Amino acid sequence: MQTFDIVVVGGGLVGASLALGLADSGKRVALLEGQTGRFADLEQGWDARVYAVSPANRAFLDSLSAWPAMDRVGTIDTMRVRGDQGGVIEFDRQDAGSEALAWIAENRWMLAALWHRLEESSVTLLTGHTPIALATTALDATLTLDNGEVLQSSVVVAADGANSWIRKETGIEASVKPYGQSGVVANFACERPHGNIARQWFFGDSVLAWLPMAGNRISIVWSTFQPERLTALDDETLAVTVAEAGGRELGAFTTLTPGQAFPLRLIRPERTVSQRVVLAGDAAHTVHPLAGQGVNLGFQDAALLARLLGAARDPGDWMVLRRYERERREAVRTMQMTCDGLFTLFHGRDLPGLPWLRNTGLSLTNRLTPLKRYFARQAIG
């Protein structure tokens, strides 16, 4: 049996950043990741999975010295959103009072940056194994792994993603609302410079985002009810389809990574803490990607947990876990409701006047500077 203060299950962006954030806390920390292979070797090729990282979360990753090299990172200075009947809103970094609205970074390169640092840290890294049993008492939690190893700790953090095994094993029920849509992601080289502008179109039955990457490249998330129409296309036809959907604003496209589809769901667990167990990242919440905020919520979970667990004498103490749950509840609920509300507003076809309302709302907000500034600040988290 190995004994730790904190065991983090799941070495994705949220679990890895949390483990690294705890590395210098004086606590004995283990990070258990089910996949094999060296995550630090992931710095290769273009990754279609990219994230719009908010300024607050960039500061968190900077504080861990785990921000990827800037030649792989795109900057969003301006965000331009268009409705399905001419509505438009545009805000920029000045509206938000920030250096940038967000930065666009690839999943693999961010993971590699975190795992490089983890390999040099005091964190015990256990890869290629998953837990098969979890038992908790008032004093500790015990995980049995598929290779027979046993890990005992004051607290187990579930950062094992949307289908969290720990969440299920703990008996925490989660409400799951499938959107019926998938997010199709792909990367393209474009003919004309993107000007650090993120472009988004609400088409009525789908939402398309063009996100500026480093150089003359963009990454897209196209949330659609018919993902197979995109994933079945060859590279050339996909490039033409995506360029035309955005009115060829950036000229012709060349496909860098083919379309990959991810089913979209809203997941809301009834609680995010249980005896000696705490949920973080997608294990604790998912949101529709139309606001690009999923991983941002997860990084904020990690930053708060690193602070609370790192400072507590007993990191699994019920009061510590409850404090985390209370402090995160409002931000998570607001983001889930906002994204869900926008999804309904821009996909509702049955209510007469709804298309008018949403487009007029966008254009009106665009003209009301204080309201626009308010939304810009909310958007950057």
Ligand SMILES: Cc1cc2nc3c(=O)[nH]c(=O)nc-3n(C[C@H](O)[C@H](O)[C@H](O)COP(=O)(O)OP(=O)(O)OC[C@H]3O[C@@H](n4cnc5c(N)ncnc54)[C@H](O)[C@@H]3O)c2cc1C
């Ligand atoms: C199409 C799409 C586009 C998105 N775009 C954005 C965006 O632009 N911006 C944004 O902020 N968010 C976006 N998101 C959301 C984002 O992908 C997630 O919020 C983020 O990946 C969650 O990170 P995580 O570390 O919590 O979980 P995950 O990334 O799922 O990581 C979980 C880790 O746990 C490991 N694991 C799982 N089970 C076990 C187990 N039993 N034992 C051990 N290890 C285990 C897995 O191998 C994995 O490494 C998007 C999502 C989708 C679907």
